[in-house]
Amino acid sequence: MATRHFLTLLDLSSDELSYLIRRAISIKNGLKTHGPTYTPFSNRTLAMIFEKSSTRTRVSFETAMAQFGGHALFLSSRDTQLGRGEPVEDTARVLSEMVDAVMIRTFSHQGLEAFAAASSVPVINALTDDYHPCQLLADVMTWTELRGQIRGKTAVWIGDGNNMCHSWINAARQFDFQLRVCCPEGYEPRQDILAAAGERVTILHDPQQAAQDADLITTDVWASMGQEEEQAKREADFSGFQVTEAMLDRAAKDVLFLHCLPAHRGEEISATLLDDPRAVVWQEAGNRLHAQKALLEFLLLGRVES
Incomplete structure (x- = not known):
């Protein structure tokens, strides 16, 4: 099988993405029933390069490899020659000779693309400044588990037009649902990503209007990693964009x-929102493990219908 990478949701077809969601749910159910007995990755190794810190990403990928019978190597910029100026293409070529796949969490999406272009093993985007596709696999999986088919439904993104927003826009294209992006003026997502989605995505600036009759509402922190110095300005600019229980009441x-x-x-969400039964963030976080297992399996072994 030719080497496949997963840098954005657009790297897989809609059919392949739908397969991944079904497969992730199947893997999760199998783990609950039988425990970690399915171990297709004996002697397989995943290199995990982290230039941005992480909790969920590291734990989910490392656990996925362990439960699949493989091994994960944690590499920070301090642990590799990347931190001393080695070209990313050279690192990619070296790792391709030693490991079965590479997962990268970094700043520059262009740097990730350069790494993948030089790699002969699958490369997975575990977050860049432009996209976070692995999170969307878990998000769509969670939605599917709880509400079924997402085609034709309406999701609402409230907040910055950031990497998560960009991946939600790509998800609307690939999974065929409507997305309302609601952000303060000046914080819109990239125009090229928006334009490619066509009529599936609508830009709004009134959160209450955006939430009306929505099937799903999602958000993110107002200041992402690397934007901490903008915190005070962003808090002022995003005033009125906090997601609250009352906002959810306007939805479906x-x-x-x-x-x-x-x-x-108390910032992008009200202090008690995560205690609301409509908030399913813990299931969503846990699904990172299962969705990424399905992704790793697909990239290394192809389809495994169950």
Whole structure:
């Protein structure tokens, strides 16, 4: 099988993504029933390069490899020659000779693309400044588990037009649902990503209007990693964009609330929102493990229908 990478949701077809969601749910159910007895990755190794810190990403990928019978190597920029200026293409070529796949959590999406272009083993985007596709696999999986088919439904993104927003826009294209992006003026997502989604995505600036009759509402922190110095300005600019229980009340009766975490209670969400039964963020976080297992399996072994 030719080497496949997963840098954005657009790297897989809609059919392949739908397969991944079904497969992730199957893997999760099998783990609950039988424990970690399915071990297709004997002697397989995943290199995990972290230039940005992480909790959920590291734990989920490392656990996925362990439960599949494989091994994960944690590499920070301090642990590799990347931190001393080795070209990313050279690192990619070296790792391709030693490991079965590479997962990268970094700043520059262009740097990730350069790494993948030089790699002969699958490369997975575990977050860049532009995209976070692995999170969307877990998000769509959670939505599917709880509400079934997402095609034709309406999701609402409230907050910055950031990497998560970009991946939600790509998800609307690939999974065929409507997305309302609601952000303060000046914080819109990239125009090229928006334009490619066509009529599936609508830009709004009124959170209450955006939430009306929505099937799902999601958000993210107002200042992402690397934007900490903008915190005070962003808090002022995002005034009125906090997701609250009252906002969910404007949505559909069976609305779900998602958040990629970590959440800043009292900022982008009300202090008690995560205690609301409509918030399913813990299930969403746990699904990172199962969705990434399905992704790793697909990239290394191809389809495994169950």
